[in-house]
Amino acid sequence: MISKRNNILSGVARVVSMILLLVGAVLILTPLLWTISMALKPDSEIYSSNFFPKVLKWSNFPKALSSIDFFLYLKNTLVILVPNLIGTVFSSALVAYGFSRFNFKWKRGWFLILLATMMLPGQITMIPQFLIFRQMGWVNTPLPLIVPAFFGGGAFNIFLLRQYMSGIPKDFDEAARIDGAGPGRVFWKLMLPMCKPVLTAITIFTFMGVWNDFNGPLIYLYDSKKFTLSIGLSFFKGLYTSKWNLLMAATIIVMIPILILFFVAQEYIIDGISISSGTKG
Amino acid sequence: MKKNKTAQKSKRTIAQKRENRYGYAFVMPWILGLFIFTLVPMIFSAVLSVCEWDIVTGLKTIKFVGLDNFKRLTVDPDFKKSLIVTFKFCLISIPFYQIISLGIALLLNMRVKFMKSFRLIYFLPSIIPVIASTMIWTQIFGEQGLLNQALKIFGIKGPAWLNNPKTALYALIIMGVWGVGNTMIIYLSGLQGVSAELKEAAAIDGANSFVTFFKIVVPMISPTIFFNVVMAVISSFQYFTQAFVMTEGGPLKSTLFYNLYLYTTAYKNYEMGYAAALAWVMFAIIMVFTLLVIKSSSFWVYYQNDDKI
């Protein structure tokens, strides 16, 4: 009886939530669709108020590609991106494991310091940071944009992972320890796989952060042959102040890799090993 | 008896030593990074807050001025103005964005058709580079923009949102809803940890979904909520980019966010010392609010293990 009522309720809930989702999707997609239509407009129609252009100008895309050195910038971006992903994922997981599983001395204090590092506006630390990297001779190399990722991978990621790991019952690792596994092995064989969803989220955030970072490359990379895509996009803004169609086309091209990554990765976030299924295994 | 006690004690110290050794070994990369990359700039800026520095003139021109910078804060109308704007923004946006992103995450956590596509759609806005999203929104908020065209259907004549001192701040808050994708993803991954069995068990016990949500789901994801709230506090107080690109603090300083004022002070007026003082005041404010959230967390955050911060 009760379960039947619940079923009807959940049926209603399902319909309601479906409608909500659809409404939200329309709200999000309208501006996006409009962006795409903007990218396809011929020059003469940029400021006309009609939603869809009369003729679709697909050639805006190759034109946008050819006016900046797209593939060079792409290569430079990847050179920074790949090590960042590796460094961030592994080092933040290591540190978060330390914070969530060991009661070392002054842990609380260290953790507050970790949070505190995020509280000082970056605009203020930018100059001293630059001075340090300059002292190291790293200016005009991608190193200032890469190396820090290997030292903890950012307070945000450590904090996020630490929270997630704290949600995993300690019984698991203790069971493994009784079986003779040391902390390193527990981390590698148990923790990392169990954190897959959140590690995937971190991968996406890091990807987006590096991909869209403008200030870092701007300050540290002098030589235009070392520039990244986000700087290229900004060149574009200067080049085509009034040609929004081309700017939008370029933006869409730059967005595509993140889109693909997200579509592939969401399987791991959502359907990856969740904690509850971990219990069974 | 006595012997036993010392044995226990030494056992405890051995265990503690072991915890220390492993704990520090694991967090070592971060501690190293802290000392090499983070701490020096922080200390440097703390020193600057009692100094005067034009930045462009080079390090040699840094001059000690004592507490002058902090005294100046008390008579600076823009400092007060920017503080009010920022607090207003935080007060509205922090709860608003959390509820919306958690709501969306709950919807996206259901098993309905096309869920994958829905998830992609809801995450899309957070992917768009700021250069592009600000352009899109500037147009949407225009007097004849998409938003007002939509309002016209309901017979409402909307203002030029970003060009009106009364509406500009709210326009930025509305725009921010578009960017909740990251928070939403974190909620979504947290919701994955809530076991379906627990929910089903509760349902069988006759709990309605409302009760299930507050008695089971919320406690289970409370560490995630805690994370998102702390991060929202830290980042909302430092809101900058969109206002910098779209309104530059205007019209009539109605969107003069604290960090925007700080940036102008440092890089337009070249008053790095005063900017550093501003930064440390902000640091203190964020710290107080973060500590409040942490203190309160013992009442509402439930960890599987005894993992209180």
Add this chain to the structure above:
Amino acid sequence: MWKKFIALSMGLVLCASLLAGCGKKDNANSGGSTTEGSTNQDSGKKVDIRVTRWGDTENKAEKQLIDEFNANNDKNINIIYDVVPGDGYGDRLTTSFSSGDGYDVFLSGEGDFFKWVDKGLTYPMDELMANDTSFAGTISESLMQMGNINGKQNYIVADQNPICLYYNRDMFDAAGIEYPNDDWTWDDLIAAAEKLTVKNADGSYESYGFNAQSWGYAVMTYLESLGLEFMNEDGTVADGYLNNPEVAKALEQYFAMAEEPNKVSPASADLDTFGSATSMMVNNKLGMFISGGWDVIPLREAGINYGTALIPGNHKSYVCAGGYAIGANTKNPEAAWEVVKLLTSPEASELRQELEGILPTSKEGMEEFLKTADERDHALIRTLDYGVQPIGMRSELGSKINEKTSEIFERIIYKDGTAQEILDETLASLK
């Protein structure tokens, strides 16, 4: 397991330091040149001169000049050229000068001329010029004067952009109005703008006559052409100028053009939807606007039938300019001077004109331009005879007032008091 873990963390650190190693090698031949530059000429080693300017990847003229120079010069100079996107140029200059290095040669807009000199970032070139016979007279006197700040030649102007009136000939023809001419007053302009402004049935605007924008230089040009100013010519006095009731009245009249009733100009809110004034004109939605020489290329490329005219009234107008300066921290002023000379030479000016459509900087070049250029661009050059120095370049006080202008205009537009009150308050705040 413990060992494995140590191995992993060691690996991470090793990775990082390895990367660092590669970087150092890389850096040796590109960064920190000012210090290396000091190992001077007679050792036979090349002197690196670091040059920066804002721009896009297509600063073709600079690139071509520098490539040729690096390949052929006999002075042992190697130019390292950094282009920075316009959005980030300020931050880049700031960070690079914060360390005390800075650049050997950098480009600055006229709005910052005074500021950089005031902060001591520039190296006056008077002596270098005096010792160099090859330089004299290649650049017009008035432009040299622009680069002369506090009585010293701190900048050499490389490109100039006088501000003039652009108009859409097709729209004028369609409305049956005569084109703007040298006798126009502002009343004539407003009368024409009223005829060019077309309202739709639903109350929205089909087209506007004029763009009464709040961009500082456009407003100041308007004031100058009415014989009004925020301060005297040598930049010493603002009292009696800034708070002049005539100025307040003129400003209110100007911004009233973008307000109901008698609206003949888009408000800044309308521009958000329509885009820039240039694109509005291209789409026949705007009859006239005031702007610099940079708008010639987009208008030409769009293929519309435009024209230029002198500013109405007494024709006085602001001139925008970009000038190269030698960085105060340079170790090799002589070599830097060679580079400034290269970048401001008649050849450079010619290249810029040819590749980027930028106006010539030499007297001969301008005369040549008047003979050969399209008749519709003539007013651009003729405006130069009426050029006034922007207040920001006149003195420290002027530079302060200049930074306040956008706030003043914003407050007038949003009616945060009467124009007179706002100007009085601004004057008071300067003391």
